[in-house]
Amino acid sequence: MKIGNVNIDGFCALAPMAGVADISFRVLCKEFGAAYTVGEMVSAKGVSMNDKKSKDLMQIDSSEHPSAIQIFGNDPEVMAEAAKYALSFSPDIIDINMGCPAPKIVKNKSGSVLMKNPDLAGRITRAVVNAVDIPVTVKFRTGWDSLSINCVEFAKIIEESGAAAITIHGRTKEQMYAPPVDIDSIKAVKNAVSIPVIGNGDIFTPEDAKNMYEITGCDLIMVGRGSLGRPWLFSQINEYLSSGIYSPDPTPEERMNIMLRHAENICKIRGIKNGMCEIRKHALWYTKGLKGSAKLRNEFSIVKTFDELKLLAEKVTEIKD
Ligand SMILES: Cc1cc2nc3c(=O)[nH]c(=O)nc-3n(C[C@H](O)[C@H](O)[C@H](O)COP(=O)(O)O)c2cc1C
Numbered sequence: 001m002k003i004g005n006v007n008i009d010g011f012c013a014l015a016p017m018a019g020v021a022d023i024s025f026r027v028l029c030k031e032f033g034a035a036y037t038v039g040e041m042v043s044a045k046g047v048s049m050n051d052k053k054s055k056d057l058m059q060i061d062s063s064e065h066p067s068a069i070q071i072f073g074n075d076p077e078v079m080a081e082a083a084k085y086a087l088s089f090s091p092d093i094i095d096i097n098m099g100c101p102a103p104k105i106v107k108n109k110s111g112s113v114l115m116k117n118p119d120l121a122g123r124i125t126r127a128v129v130n131a132v133d134i135p136v137t138v139k140f141r142t143g144w145d146s147l148s149i150n151c152v153e154f155a156k157i158i159e160e161s162g163a164a165a166i167t168i169h170g171r172t173k174e175q176m177y178a179p180p181v182d183i184d185s186i187k188a189v190k191n192a193v194s195i196p197v198i199g200n201g202d203i204f205t206p207e208d209a210k211n212m213y214e215i216t217g218c219d220l221i222m223v224g225r226g227s228l229g230r231p232w233l234f235s236q237i238n239e240y241l242s243s244g245i246y247s248p249d250p251t252p253e254e255r256m257n258i259m260l261r262h263a264e265n266i267c268k269i270r271g272i273k274n275g276m277c278e279i280r281k282h283a284l285w286y287t288k289g290l291k292g293s294a295k296l297r298n299e300f301s302i303v304k305t306f307d308e309l310k311l312l313a314e315k316v317t318e319i320k321d
Contacts, residue, residue, distance in 0.1 A: 229285025
């Protein structure tokens with residue numbers, strides 16, 4: 001499929017995940033066949049105030065392309081300026097976050113609260129589209145709550161405002177991450193617009209991926225939490241959707257090697273101290289469900305050095321019945 005003039009080869013994109021899907025994780029997912037990656041959300045206001053952390057979040061690895069930088073905010077001009085600034089990091093696409101349910105984002109009248117104000121959402125989209133010469137996409141939910149599901153009308157406004165594609169997470173803001181995903185609303189959005197629609201929500205297996213495509217008719221799917229500790233899910237989805245079968249999960253030893261590679265990359269980018277803090281949550285995901293790993297959870301959650309992590313990884317692979 002294509003988003004504007006950008007070719008997306010493959011079946012499944014990696015969702016933006018603040019605090020989780022940094023460069024090191026995105027590069028790993030790309031290696032395993034993610035068709036497209038979206039960076040962690042960046043505050044447009046932060047960029048306007050020259051905040052270093054906001055700007056650092058815009059980094060893209062050269063191996064990641066096609067890749068988007070995602071921005072959030074509520075002021076069309078500030079958003080347009082942030083999008084222009086983002087171009088210096090060479091993204092293929094600018095994505096606008098209109099789905100985040102986090103209280104601190106919503107309180108700042110950004111993210112999912114924009115679904116309550118489609119007129120402003122349209123003006124933000126138009127301003128960003130006019131500011132940059134690359135495709136602009138918008139990610140949103142089904143609506144604010146179950147009594148105000150407005151994703152179809154919202155999608156039409158976003159399309160009219162010049163967006164090249166939309167991503168819809170099939171939940172309301174009120175639902176946060178609670179089941180179920182409203183797959184019918186994703187289908188309704190797909191039927192209502194002519195720009196590409198990316199379906200998102202609760203894809204944890206290759207079978208879930210197939211269902212999302214078949215039921216909604218969407219143009220691409222996007223996986224978030226299903227890839228945590230399991231970046232190989234992308235290759236399993238690609239295999240399943242192209243051949244009907246897919247490889248088993250990696251062995252415990254292979255998983256631990258993937259985790260160590262991830263850790264090495266995080267440490268290269270963030271330094272050992274911050275990198276080891278970051279890898280702790282990933283380590284818990286990588287070892288989830290592995291025989292005997294529950295006993296090691298506490299140790300993983302306080303690991304401080306790469307050698308300690310390596311030792312724990314060895315312990316995991318040595319666990320026998
Ligand atoms: C830890 C975490 C961080 C997230 N950060 C973002 C974000 O920065 N921008 C965004 O649009 N969505 C964000 N999301 C939402 C995901 O992109 C995705 O829409 C959601 O998790 C549903 O997909 P899933 O069921 O495959 O996880 C985040 C989700 C999680 C779990």
